[in-house]
Amino acid sequence: MSAHVIADDAEALAVAASLAAEFRPGASARDAARRLPRAELDRMSASGLLAVTVPAGHGGADVGAWTLAEIFRLLATADASLAQIPQSHFAYVNVIRRQGTSEQREFFFAELLAGRRFGNAQSEAGTRHVQDIRTRLEPRPDGSYVLTGVKHYSTGALFADWIPVLARTGDDRLHVAYVPSGAPGLTVVDDWDGLGQRTTASGTVRLDGVPVPADRVLPHHLTFEGPQLHGALAQLLHAAIDTGIAAGALAEAAEFVRTKSRPWFESGVETAAEDPLLIQRFGELALCTKAAEALLREAARSVDAARADLRDDTAAEASVAVAAAKVQAARAAVEVSSALFEVSGTRSAADSLNLHRHWRDARTHTLYDPARWKIQHIGRFALNGTRPPRHGLL
Structure with missing residues (x-):
């Protein structure tokens, strides 16, 4: 996959406005037929819009919060589902900026500049509350992990190249594991039946002993310290x-x-x-x-x-x-x-x-x-x- 690299805030806003105008005419028909917007997301990836928060030192535009908010506002005026799909993408880019090692940043920022997409697997059903995360990262002797759990409302996961998974280790500390789509033991189920945002495919992610290398796990608990x-x-x-x-x-x-x-x-x-x-x-x-x-x-x-x-x-x-x-x-x-x-x-x-x-x-x-x-x-x-x-x- 290759993608355009956006240079600055002004270009990012111009690209967002252009995509919103392109996506608006088909929004109603996509919603009515629940036609998943794969082609539109590919256009978004190719435009470079999903990499605009990559730091300048890694070749990105590093746009400010106002620009990013305006990008989402513009997209949502056209199609609220399309705007919702990359919301978690940027949240988990932010985790890499904050908690990633230099090697992790170098790898994932290059992925983003190439047009790769992050989904999400964070919320769980049937737990006491939203912060009660029961998905587990179990360590293996070689330093890697095994990931087990079930996630719901996993917006973007069906369309993602990487699925960031919120999980806890044995000491109950919160981590994010970045799992590639197609990983063994990973299943993304298109079972979303919400009355709105019908084309976000915010369904279920099942994690059945998914292997995760140590360098794909970030200590998210440090974010809140x-x-x-x-x-x-x-x-x-x-x-x-x-x-x-x-x-x-x-x-x-x-x-x-x-x-x-x-x-x-x-x-x-x-x-x-x-x-x-x-x-x-x-x-x-x-x-x-x-x-x-x-x-x-x-x-x-x-x-x-x-x-x-x-x-x-x-x-x-x-x-x-x-x-x-x-x-x-x-x-x-x-x-x-x-x-x-x-x-x-x-x-x-x-x-x-x-x-x-x-x-x-x-x-x-x-x-x-x-x-x-x-x-x-x-x-x-x-x-x-x-x-x-x-x-x-x-």
Whole structure:
């Protein structure tokens, strides 16, 4: 596989905008038929977009958090499933940046620049909570490991060249094992049946005695022993996806009203787009979306500032800013995608139009982590100066 190497932030944004325009026309049909976007992901890989956080010293663009968030927002305005698939990819690139040895960085950054994709195998079903990871890395006499467990919601795994697996060793410490697709004992099952994000193939990964060389395992537990941005960056991309869903739904609602809706007979106007009550509602929805976009930009700036001066205080400020952006983005995505029908009228409810995909994507994606706990951390920080906890979900 070969891929273009993106030079800087400006080129990364231009490539993302171009791909979003390319992917948008087919998004509804892909969702309706649940046609998995392999060709589109290959285009994304070939474009170099998946390697934009590779450090400059290894030949990458090393784009900032704002650029990365905007890439995801742009993609999500076109197709929320396509935007979701590489979210974990960048989270696990970040693990290599933070915890990889020089040899691991050299190897994996070269893989990324060649267009290789990371999936994920982190969440588990039936455990006490999301941090209760029971997948195990058992050591072998030669220093390598054997990996055993079952993972769910493994977005991107079906399309990946490498699957990062979250697992614990015998001392209960958290590690990430990078497993190549096709490894013996590895099975990726396309059993995702979510009502939204239908083409992410977020199914099951089974690990039945998968052999893992020692140099493919990274000590992820060290990430959380000091100030860190792992969670903030991962959540920033989730916020960007929700913000993009809101913007995409708003744009499609406006197009529908301008071209297909009839005015209510009491309005006294010739077209639906002149209806003052519809204009009022669109203003409210635009404000909701713009607030999400503004908080996303502010959060990204906080992450970039903390990255340049990483301390407990700057990391906390970044996490709280990202939490605020995620709460508003989730609200905007659900409200705007639902209001699409309110402003568009009865015709918009036709199943054949598939306008409900925006709401289905929003409703599914915003369930990943509860906004109520983010609001708790925002409140504790605002009232008492209590820093949020160090974990990968904030």
